[in-house]
Amino acid sequence: MIAYIAAGLLGLLALSIPVGIVLFLLGFGVDQFFSSFPLIRGLGNMVWSSSNSSTLIAIPFFVLLGEILVRSGVAARTYAALDKWVSWMPGGLVHANVATATMFSATSGSSVATAATVATVAMPQAEKLGYDPKLFSGAIAAGGTLGIMIPPSINLIVYGFLTQSSIPQLFLAGLIPGLGLAFAFLVVTAAICVVRPELGGERRVFPLSEMMGALAHLIPIILLFTVIIGSIYKGWATPTEAASVGVAGALVIAAVFGGVSVAMMGEAILGTVKVTCMIMLIVIGASFLNFTLASAGLGRELEAFLGGLGLTPLSTILVIVLMYIVLGFFIETLSLMVVTIPIVVPLVVELGYDPIWFGILMIVLIEMALITPPVGLNLYVVQGARKSGHLNEVMVGAIPYVLVMLAMAIALIAFPSIALFLPEALS
Amino acid sequence: MADQFIDRLRTLNRYVAYAVGVLLLACAAFVLADIVLRQLGSSFGGTDEISGYVMAIATSWGMAYALLELGHVRIDLIRSKVAAKGRAMFDLLSMTVMSATIVLIAVKCWPVVARSIKNSSTANTPLETPLVWVQAPWFAGWVWFALMSCLLTLAALVLVVQGKLAESERRIGAFGEQDLL
């Protein structure tokens, strides 16, 4: 069955059938060939129950938040301000991409939304200043993935929801690995550009007065982060509700620091509906596929497989990590989580691992999946914002950052306290 | 002819998308009002239940807009390597399979609504929302998506038969207009 899914997925994707539809088709196939039950009768119920979700409504809200920041000019000014602070390093503006992505990750729960936001403001600069398109766009795609690691995070909300673990605890746990990744991205970028200076652009040092002046442009984003995260930890809003706090905050900030108009809100709305429905078709398709797979006994097959290997807990974790890396090439990330969590997490907990820690480890692997071809949403988002060039360039540019994420995954396994330190210290 | 028809569908669905967006904004405002009310020691109650319904309805009605704006992700590794005629075949195949799938989904969504009608089902919450009130608009959204998808496929087929491959690619290709510029 696993082989069938892998082959079917590749074949159908190669035909360039929309990813969400491919998931439905695979579900129909599982129903047809691996189950003696009329699973298709559950199709309507799965479509209803997977979209009737107060958790997932955070997706359109976070996308809308990003759209408002971009269209009011707040995002562009944040980018310009960070540029003044980080472009002295080898690699120049590439660092601003990472820094801006980190900043927006702290206000957005979605990696796709974060990448889209940064790509929209950064791409015009790259072409103007003559950067190597590979590294430049790869940094945006990779930086954008931080959106789901640095709180708030839709994926951590979904993880908490499915595993019954505390979402604020997960958010705390994601903070250090998220910032660690951001820092590692900067270091790797600098290292690459020391070895191959032609990949980065010109290093620019700005006078201190200009740097200090630029700080004012970071205030909106810091305010927004404080409002969103503050409302969660003060107990005013649930992690999902915080997304609507974010939308309101973004509107106020846009009105104060940029400008809000009906035309601009119209554009923001259209962008939000398009991205949300793109994600939701995939999420709904994944729910249906998951339903057919569980009915047809994938859980038993996986358990038997992992059990049959007779591994130590550590080796089991390594096998699971490997599985996520491989599946991550082909499966959209939210679906990957929804499909695997009910099977994998109970197993991991039984081995004595902390579900909060595993959630963070999984997010690193999910981040990796977002920028590995052939199915890597962030690659497509960044490519979508470019005016020329081929998708391959973004893929190649993302490779160094994939390796950084791999290193982070290994570090998390070796030192679980990278994730667990904050939640344990603060509770 | 066919391209004008597709442009009409696009305009129509842009208005639908505006409506969906306004619905989402209203929902955000409602949730926010409840958060504020709770600080004052009161609450509407049931905001999470209502957000769920809004999400289901917004999703089903926005799907056709995303389709017409080429928003649904496709992998074009092989497709992008072949000539215009080949690409048109890929696109037509993709649209046909998609339409058939969406029609099937819409058909299979009906029993959910039918069950709620038959049982006069109400949500298992203090609001006791009659489920048909929210499931009927949700179902209508999927029917709309199915209809739009089929019309788009037919119109694109006409374009391809007429040999207007560039026109067809612009409407059912792998990337949106702004991305191709």
Add this chain to the structure above:
Amino acid sequence: ETLSVVGSWSGLPLHKEYEAPFWSETLPAASGGKIEVELTTHNQMNLGLGDIYPLLGQGVYDVAMTVGDYAVSDAPELEGLDVPMIATDAATARKAVEAARPMVDEIFAERFNSKVLAIAPYPPQVVFCNAEIASLDDLAGKKVRASGRMTAKFLEALGAEGVNVSFSEVPGALQKGVVDCAVTGAGSGYSAGWWEVSTHLLPIPLGGWDPVVTAMNMDKWNGLDADTQALIQSELATKFEAPAWDTAQGALANDIGCLTGQGDCTSGDKRSMTLVEASDADIAKATEILTSEVLPDWAERAGGDWKDRWNASVGAAVGVTIE
């Protein structure tokens, strides 16, 4: 014969200790290999809670078990199976469920095209408070997290405010005062660490007993020969239903012991929550609210002759009458 079985919440003791061994070992062994079982759970399938029995009726799987209360969207009359506060011990709860059994059989046959095979209890849904309480009355004016329509209505009638918080967020919500009290099984509250963030335990079934109904698709059931039918029913009654009920009272006592330090605790360290004993006045108050507001309200929702049937069965068993 291969049965496709969908179990209840995979993380809870009822599934781990009773359902899983019964379906994957006991029944196949008792049938001498004639019956094979493919077991999963509804949370592993990511099913909507309200969809579990309707899909069973459509033959998407053969056997399903979950909390009857999840299906009340489609069958309001089923709410009468699990009324808060009417049964304060397992023996009474069992009597109430047995009295309701013919009604449940009928509801499942008519609404869900299914044959009821067994009804087993989850632990009673008791009250954890991070606030000084001495009686049921003290819940008035408090913010309480609970699930299920009838419990919510009961709290409303009591003057408490229902707040929706997901299970995993309850500790944080109790700590920050987002809610004052929360309702769940005593064992779940113990293992989820609710004792860290709450001070008072009111071990009364404010959320009822959440009876878990095991049912089989009716067409599948009718297709089985009489011997197999008899085998499944007797095995379930003696090796699943009976032990689950028999240990329910002891499990509750153990969990209370663990949470309050008063009594034995075999599940881990004893904690020191304040035990608030339910008084006769509390029970009287609860009965009064039930008979004057909550149950008449339900009788209207359910319609038909459900009120009379409930009075004659469950009501008679526990000594409560809807006027």
